[in-house]
Amino acid sequence: MNLTRKLFLLLLLILLFLTFLANNIQPKIIKDTNKLSYKNTDEKISLQGKIHEIKTYPEVTYLKLENQNITIVIFTKTPINLNKNQTIKIEGKVSYNKNELQLIADKIQIKIQN
Numbered sequence: 001m002n003l004t005r006k007l008f009l010l011l012l013l014i015l016l017f018l019t020f021l022a023n024n025i026q027p028k029i030i031k032d033t034n035k036l037s038y039k040n041t042d043e044k045i046s047l048q049g050k051i052h053e054i055k056t057y058p059e060v061t062y063l064k065l066e067n068q069n070i071t072i073v074i075f076t077k078t079p080i081n082l083n084k085n086q087t088i089k090i091e092g093k094v095s096y097n098k099n100e101l102q103l104i105a106d107k108i109q110i111k112i113q114n
Contacts, residue, residue: 027091033070038096047072047103048089048111054082063088070094070101074108087111 027046030036036045049065056062061080063072065088072090074080082088091107 033068033101036070036094036101038101040094040101041096043094044091045094045103046089046091048087050087051082051084054084070103072103072105074105080108082108082110 027044029046033047047065047068047070049068051063052066053064054061056079059075059077061074061076061082063074063082065072072092073095087110089109089111090103090105092103092105095102095104
């Protein structure tokens with residue numbers, strides 16, 4: 001094999017490895033969103049709390065959790081069944097839009113209350 005082909009294969013393997021790592025990074029668990037700012041944009045975080053407010057539109061739902069200063073944004077083409085006072089865990093990326101912190105949800109889990 002010539003040197004160019006070897007370098008190309010090496011770079012390809014490095015990119016594949018970095019892609020694998022990026023997809024498997026565990027989100028940072030956040031207990032108090034008041035400590036977040038626009039500087040946290042694009043960070044992957046996990047947040048848990050009780051739903052305080054829900055606004056549903058076709059293809060997007062906005063949630064506010066009790067005692068948190070971030071809006072959770074859920075893009076979906078199918079309706080989701082969430083209710084006020086449910087406790088949920090959300091994973092997603094922090095976004096900053098129109099001077100407001102948002103969490104663009106990747107994963108939502110409803111927590112069962114005992």
